[in-house]
Amino acid sequence: MDAGTIIDAALLASMVRFVSPILLAALGGLLTERAGIFNVALEGLMLTGSFAAVVATSRTGDPAIGVVVAVIAAMAVALVFAIVVVDLGGDAIVAGLAINLLALGATTFLMRTILGVQGGYYDPTMPGLAAIELPFLAQVPVLGPMFDGQTILVWVALALVGVLQVLLFHHPFGIRLRAVGEDPVAAGSVGVRVRRVQYLAVLGSGALCGLAGAQLSLGIVTQFVEGMTFGRGFIALVAVMFGRAHPLGVLGASVLFGGAYAVAVRLQGQGIPSQFVNMLPYLATIVVLVVVYGRAASRRRARGALAEGPAEVEVAT
Numbered sequence: 001m002d003a004g005t006i007i008d009a010a011l012l013a014s015m016v017r018f019v020s021p022i023l024l025a026a027l028g029g030l031l032t033e034r035a036g037i038f039n040v041a042l043e044g045l046m047l048t049g050s051f052a053a054v055v056a057t058s059r060t061g062d063p064a065i066g067v068v069v070a071v072i073a074a075m076a077v078a079l080v081f082a083i084v085v086v087d088l089g090g091d092a093i094v095a096g097l098a099i100n101l102l103a104l105g106a107t108t109f110l111m112r113t114i115l116g117v118q119g120g121y122y123d124p125t126m127p128g129l130a131a132i133e134l135p136f137l138a139q140v141p142v143l144g145p146m147f148d149g150q151t152i153l154v155w156v157a158l159a160l161v162g163v164l165q166v167l168l169f170h171h172p173f174g175i176r177l178r179a180v181g182e183d184p185v186a187a188g189s190v191g192v193r194v195r196r197v198q199y200l201a202v203l204g205s206g207a208l209c210g211l212a213g214a215q216l217s218l219g220i221v222t223q224f225v226e227g228m229t230f231g232r233g234f235i236a237l238v239a240v241m242f243g244r245a246h247p248l249g250v251l252g253a254s255v256l257f258g259g260a261y262a263v264a265v266r267l268q269g270q271g272i273p274s275q276f277v278n279m280l281p282y283l284a285t286i287v288v289l290v291v292v293y294g295r296a297a298s299r300r301r302a303r304g305a306l307a308e309g310p311a312e313v314e315v316a317t
Helices: 009-034 042-060 063-087 092-114 143-147 152-170 172-182 184-189 194-220 232-242 247-267 274-316
Strands: none
Touching (some): 042 063, 042 232, 152 172, 184 194
C-alpha cells in the first residue's frame, strides 16, 4: 500500500464532506464559548438536527424543508439548554450531558414511533442534498476535485467562517458577545444585555448544529442511524478548544479532524483492521487534547514562576 492509493482527488473531496458537519457544529460551539458558556450539548443538537432532517425530507420529499426543520428542531432543544443554564443558573456541563442523553433516547424512540423502524432508517426514494456542479471550478487543480460537486451546506460552512470573523471582531454585537464571555458583570454594568446576548449565542449554536446534523444525514449519507453523530459533537467541542474559539483556528482544527475521518474511511478498503481504522478520528482528538492541556499547563507554570520570582528575591535580600 503506497501513499498514492490513499491520497488522491477522491480523498480530498471526501475530506471536505467530513469537515463540513464538524465545522458547522464547532462554529456553533464557538458562539457559546465566546458568550462564556461551555456547550457540551453540541452532540445532542447535531443528533436532533440529523433526525429532524430525515423525518421532514421523508414526509415532504424536499431536502430544503428537511434542512429548515433540522434548524428549527435543534434551536428548540438549544432553547431548553439556554433556559436551564442562563435563567435557572444550572451547570452547563451537566445540562449539556442531559441534552445529549435526551436527544439519543428521544430520537431512538421517535424513530420507532414515527418512522416505524429501529436501528436505522433508509429509503432509496428519499432525496438528499443536491451536489452543486461548478464547471469553472472543476478545471482548477486540487481545488476543483475538492469543492466541485459538494452540497450547499459545505459552502455555507465555509462562508460562515468569514461571517463570524467579521461579526466577532468588526461588529458591535461581536464586541458585546466577547465582553459577556470575558466578564458578564462588567459587560452588564456598561449597558450590555447579558441575558439576551447569551440567549442569542445559544440559539445561534443550535441553528448551526441543526445545519451540521442535516449535512450529516442528507449530505454525506441519505439516511438516519441511531446515534449517527458518533461523537462528532464532542470532536467539534475539541475543535473549538484547539482553535481557541477563533473562526480561522476552528476551521484548521476541523480540517484536521475531518481529514482523520476521510483517511479512516479510505483505509477500510486497504485491508487495515477496522478496529484501528475506527480509532483514528478519536486518536487525533486525544492528541489534540494533550497538546491543548499541555500548553495550558505550561502557561500556568510560567505564570506561577513569575509570581514566585519577586518573593524569592525579597527573601534572598
